Amino acid sequence: MADKKLTVAKTGNEAMAEAMRQINPDVVAAYPITPATEIAQIFAGFVADGLVDTEFVTVESEHSAMSATIGAAAAGGRCMTATSSQGLMLMAEMLPIASSLRLPIVMPEVNRTISAPINIHCDHSDTMFVRDSGWMQVYCEDAQEAYDSILMGIKIAEKISLPMMVSTDGFIISHCMANIDLIPDEDVKEYIGKYNPKTWLLNPEKKITVGCLDLQDYYFEHKMVAIDAMRRAKGVIKECCKEFGARFGREYSFFDTYKIEDADIAILAMGSLTGTAKVAVDNMRRAGKKVGLIKMRVFRPFPADELARVVSGLKALAIMDRSDAMSGLEGPLAVETKAALYNNDTKPKIHSYVYGLGGRDVQISELESIYNDMDDLSRAKKKFDENVTYLGVRE
């Protein structure tokens, strides 16, 4: 049997664009924004070379990108767009409309901080700003995971009729090259299958009115259907991750763990930092410390029970947020993880960190010292004045 494995070097953006080519959406509507620009640009090349059947709509803004994608998805197509940062902010009004109209749009999102001050580099402020928009959110560690997550995303989104954004860290993943294993075109085609929407605007058999005025007598019930879909999405994600693993040999879950089984202390993080953290874990292990890592992938729906189970046996946990919601509390991952643990009988001591805003790099040594601090915290040898530390920020 011929080896069907195709290993190629691709940047995060190239990997996501390649997934889009293989998906061959009916419509893509997109507007350029650093660092996601390349995705639509590479895809435009596929259109120009006749490699896809897609109608590519070169809209005049991200608001229109999401509006056109919503129009196309409501019409009955498999539709995608891509964006970053301010682009996602401009789309914000349309995001809950996409989710509550139950449109399974899959959107690569390249994490970049939000203005002001303007800055093009990575943090998670953009996607965290829209974490309550009814979109499923997956944060990826590397290009391989982004590629796989986009393909899985199509399956998950269409099964549960909710949109999904799959994000990579701007520049760190989007512009850095790594070896990834591609799935052959025909296997992708077979995996995602044909899209058969249940209701669609162009259906000649049934004329529908979409986007009605819905008042006190019906709104709550209709909203409840969408809320319920997000609650059920966890089951669909689980099932789809399993199926993907069985088919292609790479199995994912709500989160991945690294050396967590016998760990006393751990770091919980998302995105590219988790790659760096694995090196720190290995260094600490060599020094005899029982440390581990939890890499959160799926932030929406928030896998509260599953996460609570994994961290409940730990002595101390550091939660790493690459955004600050300016809530006066902590970062969103910390706040939600703590909420998930509220009903647990046992829970670790927790300290949270906001790190890397505006693309500030994090060193392995900084993560090692966080592990050491957590070790001290677990032995009551250290106390923090605040619940959150802003890592490496100058006064």
Added chain:
Amino acid sequence: MATLKELAKKPKFFTNGHRGCAGCGAAIVARQVMMATDGNVVVVNATGCLEVFSTIFPYTSWNVPFLHSAFENAAATISGVEACYQSLKKQKKYDKDLKFIAFGGDGGTYDIGLQSLSGAMERGHDILYVCYDNGAYMNTGIQRSSATPKGANTTTAPAGKVEQGKSQKRKDLTAVLVAHHVPYVAQTVVGEWADLTKKVEKALSITGPKFINVFQPCRLGWGYDPSKTIEIGRLAKETCFWPLYEVENGKYTLTYDPKDRKKPVSEFLKLQARFRHLFKKGNEHLLEEIQKDTDQAWQGVLKMCKCTNE
């Protein structure tokens, strides 16, 4: 073109029973635009009066596929619907022939939706955008828009002790659309059903982006008896306050010429409460100014009719 009798016998693609005001001009626009189609159309509507009063769940007035998503994006949304249709057709996944019509009020078209409209027109989608222009944000309670005429009393540019309503001229959106070099742009008015349906039929026979600006009396916002919607619409035409014309591939054609029967603009203004303060003593100069602006705009249209046909 169909006769009025034939039109009246057509299936109702936009039905009665909606919750528009008595004498609502927007409902007449929707009804007559839909009458001019064969029903094989998809409608996208911007947030606004029309969408609100015609789609209150569990009812709908639309006997065609209908989509509303937000306020400022009807043109972008219909771009997506049309793109999907083109894509499915190209891939031989769909074989029905459809037309695409977007409706927006002057708020959703002149102001908050102008960028989206401009983008869709420039990209060349095969769509017809119909603006029902009642010259203010009526859905939220008669706030001024860039389509509000000079001197009109609105809730955000009210006539008071020192101000006399809106002090600025309205935007000439039809000219903005002409500047997009699209194949068909027209102005028409509620009350001239033949002119309106003819223009819609013509627009739908042309491939590419089309725009029709329909001047639409609003009995609540303009302040008149509901029975006078048609009369006031016709007066807008007869005074040349709202000239009727079309622009095909850049060529202007008048579709109504009053010749020597052009009425003074006060005939149109005096029936509406929003202009009542202009008729108070001391405001004669404002009426003169509005007449002058109207004449100037009318001469501009005549000039375009002449020079684009030379």
